[in-house]
Amino acid sequence: MINSDIFKQAMSQYAAGVTVITTVHQEKPIGITATSFSSLSLDPPLVIVNLSKKLFTHQVILESGIFAVNMLKSSQKELGMRFAGMIPGVEDRFEGLDVKTAVTNSPILTNSLAWVDCRVWATYEGGDHTIFVGEVVDVNSSSDGVPLVYSNRQWQGVSELEGNEENN
Template identity: 50%
Template structure:
């Protein structure tokens, strides 16, 4: 007995897949459509396949031209997937505003896809109402390192956020306070370190807006012997690619910890997610860290977004000194999320209380609500 068609479609809808845009050309004109029925076939020789419904325009063009491209979409390219699926009716030219290039076959390949594959059809197989096109891979590229766009149960999505099992906290505020006031806080710093919070670890500071500074830091890393670098202005909303480039170069240059600093209070949860998802994947195995500011009440929201984006190092300041997110608040957040920080929140709060009671630095920090939680 034949399976019920609706049941069959519903069953297949439970299979999660990546999302691609299949491109081809006819008479020099570009064409493309969204498809998820793509798979690898062989590594030697390199072969891939795409399965397309007979009668649709792209199917007929590939059958005639004998060439096609595969563009694998990233999690932030849902709009692009919907555009090439014909789900945005106001768009007449699907390629408008999409940065593309060509390689061996002349088909359009997306500059900002996770990956692109340029193919020549070598086999065609009947597959019921579909045709299975097997393509020889003539060229391929990986422009980005990020999370993929997924399609499941007729919905667009991405991998669920997975919080880290552990993360580290460093306090960079107490040493700055000591320097600014000239007050000896060595006893407090010792107590803070005993609580499990790193105190002002050695670091190289680099401005992400200065490519020459990034290059100089990379060249000097081996001689300096410092593995940690702080990248200033790392959440500038207009400098996504520049920050990725800088972070990648610093990690490749030997820095094992790259801390993105919210220097100008640009960060919000959306920017944090977009920036860190790309950075954390790109710089592995180097550790991704952040130094966030508690502006507009977004401190913990940004910290949570950072944790969801692969961050395992937080630069903070007791009591939120200097506008940074408070050490105690971050430890409290990790405690709620069952993330091991390797530090005692109670002992950390005790150090903060001692600073409040120090008349030589009166007003430097104020009590936090998390002290009593």
């Protein structure tokens, strides 16, 4: 058996884009910050989100069959912290935000870098998490900004590396 603290430390070294996973429960928007997100397939367009079974959001997505993934910009660290429950006194995580309703009825954070609106296509057991495969039913992307990244338990931005212009 491996040491879980060392495993968590090793996994914290992996840089991942910060997202806010949103859905709706009894006509009220809910959301949570997550980094365990990835594209899966182009045909059909599928993404995966991995959520702890302990989360209320997990249960709501299982019941509703819908979710949206909002990819955050580096300028949206506070938003990532808000949906991670890291800002004391915030009761309504959506209060004061520019939000629209997606095709599935999930809330969309309109100022995010990009978003995908999904219907649950499949679920798989993954230990203490569930792997949600979402079929993308709507999508939007902005080129205004750079991704917010979480690595080594720190919020970070992304910068261009020298020589990237050769790859364009």
